[in-house]
Amino acid sequence: MFSQTETLRFFTALQLHTADWSGKLLLGLGLDETGRTRALASLAAGAASLFLEADAKQLREANHQGCLTFAVTTLDEALRALKNEIRQGRGITVGLAGDPAQWLREMVERGFLPYAVLASEKPAEEETAWLQTLQQWGSLPLPIATLQLDSLPLRITEDTAATLQERRARDCELRNHLLRELPHPLQKRWFDTAPTLFPRSLSRAYWIAR
Structure with missing residues (x-):
């Protein structure tokens, strides 16, 4: 079960990185325990988040635990769900089932540009290539080190x-x-x-x- 303490830690990291997440699109890879924690934290921060997950069981678990606003199976469905919330500046978490490399390739082909990208585990080689393209276009990487908050008083x-x-x-x-x-x-x-x-x-x- 995901930790409320870890959710608070990542929520804080997001807020210290960017004070206002409303209207900003956050792309996440993976909905394992860490990914589910980050999905909740991004919702708390007010971001519009899209999480890619190849494992249907992980996606169902994330949805069952209330970490997702919607779970979908196509990029078109995901973008429709995200579009209005981004325009309204409201937080939302969408889980997209399927091969992350496939979705990342389609995002690049369609000119999809998230504000920031984070991964709960090391991306596969093919995923890394597409992620690097998004970063070259301007997406901000949010590394694991973002969570190091021990210097706070x-x-x-x-x-x-x-x-x-x-x-x-x-x-x-x-x-x-x-x-x-x-x-x-x-x-x-x-x-x-x-x-x-x-x-x-x-x-x-x-x-x-x-």
Whole structure:
């Protein structure tokens, strides 16, 4: 099961990389556990994300766990789902089933240019060639090193409630307290979106000062 703490870490990395993801297209490769965490984090950040996944089981698991807004089987379907949300500046995660190299080739042929690209595992050689073309055109690579947040004067802790009703009350208290202590925009966005990303969780991960 993906970790709320790791989702918060990657959400923070995305926000520190680019403060405003609304209307920006993020291309991801892989929906393994790491990929699913990143899909949720990108949704929290407000990005319009397209994740390519060759393994149908991984795609189904990501969809079942609520990491995807839509799961589709063609690039046309994916672009239709993404287009309006990008125009409206709303977050969305779309999972596209099939061979990532095939989809990357089609994206290049059609002039598809994501704002940024990330991979949850090392891309295959054929995928790398198409990814390099996208990067040459201007897509930003988001390497694994983006997740190195240990230099921040912060640490992640978790608060656990006994019931969902108590969780909602505790979220309100924590949000108000933390916005006074650490008034960073990402803090507010996290507490606005985390309850919708983890609706059945009794725990809440969040940043505090070291």
